[in-house]
Amino acid sequence: MLSFLVSALVICHNGPMADPAPLTARARARAEITGEIKATARRHIAESGATALSLRAVARDLGMVSSALYRYFPSRDALLTALIVDAFDAVGEVAEKADRSESSGDAGDRWRAVGHAVRRWALDNPHEYALVYGSPVPGYVAPPDTIEPASRITTVLMTVLSAIAEESIQRVLPEPPASTAAELAAIAPDLPPAQTALGMAAWAQMFGAISLELFGHLESVVYDRDAFFDHLLTLAILEFRSSP
């Protein structure tokens, strides 16, 4: 199964090797197989959801035996965590790309573009979205590895929020309570806490709307979901910049 890999490695070792990281054949094979495991697991999740993910089924698809998977992931939870990290990264990348593609427009358009991009990704990968923003598995505690990829999208939203604050007339906003103001000042020092609070409200609204739609709570209520979501974004953007 891995013979082609091994032979490829031999060639690499014999010929001129520009790779700065001299990966041994085993290390290469290991990375390759780890990727294949994650890929098929992701495929299974896309079809049947996270709770139905079975190590044995993944192993069967890969032509190996279930116990062999434990060489690569110490437990089912570990595999799920790896997929969660990847999903966080994917949604972060989608948001960044949408922001960049709209960076010439005004900040409101950037927020709208990011919102639509995130929703589009969620609709295209519902089970992965559920993995990240749905209810976590009962005993699951987010390992530290997830914190960094999770911050990618919030960074994008914060950036857009700053841009909005810069380009539009500052609106008179209600001051958050002292504790909240201090906490928001800690995570966004260059923004007035009232503005950051408004951004988090918009964040909650955005993910709330996507979750409501994806988890079936808009069924027989709203049908043209594209238009509805766009209007919600309009309301949020309007609230950002409408002067009192």
Add this chain to the structure above:
Amino acid sequence: MLSFLVSALVICHNGPMADPAPLTARARARAEITGEIKATARRHIAESGATALSLRAVARDLGMVSSALYRYFPSRDALLTALIVDAFDAVGEVAEKADRSESSGDAGDRWRAVGHAVRRWALDNPHEYALVYGSPVPGYVAPPDTIEPASRITTVLMTVLSAIAEESIQRVLPEPPASTAAELAAIAPDLPPAQTALGMAAWAQMFGAISLELFGHLESVVYDRDAFFDHLLTLAILEFRSSP
């Protein structure tokens, strides 16, 4: 185990029975046991979450054998569905009670009271909240039984929304797109669609905020969650009534 039930029934049958529905001993026992099954299942879920719910464990706790449970619920999914319906009902009741207790105040206070009550219930019953508003189990499709209990809380929110619309000066709101306007007019005929859209935005924000908090996305971001959530409600209420 059920002997006390049987004897109680005998007494009921012999003595004066005012029950308008002449339940047989079997029917009474069935209702009783069904309730016990749901209660222990709810307890298990409160401790370990829905995905860890095991019919065999529930049966063990009740001193019966797993196959006996199938006399009451045709499948694990059916039991879960019953619990979902109960959870919908519970959150609906909490919302109604909060609304009633604040019905003397102005409409903004009512919205705030409902919001805090729902969040409080979610924090007290996180796994049940996840059951209802978290990611549904992969193959799960909401049966028609869930629609009616699910509408309880939305009805409360709609009522409060109407009250807000009545008592405060109508704000100039952006008109939703035609399709959205038509759909919102269908579910709330006596409200301008723009106002209903604002209500749904606030709804999404409320559940988004609760979900973000409950599912760990506010970790190391916001610590005084009570104050933060209250401020979010303040922003929503303000948006309801602030004139442009």
Add this chain to the structure above:
DNA sequence: AAGAAACGAGAGCACCGCTCTTGACAAGGG
């Protein structure tokens, strides 16, 4: 009182996550 319906118990099936052991193979030092 007799037949029908509902019930609890038990055995059994296929599947799951996970552990342990075994034998094959590559990597690197003597």
Add this chain to the structure above:
DNA sequence: CCCTTGTCAAGAGCGGTGCTCTCGTTTCTT
């Protein structure tokens, strides 16, 4: 060059799961 060491896939096996079927027993209905 061989030989030790570490890594790997495979297999058997354990306890657990949802679910089905059968078999006596109990309860309701007629």
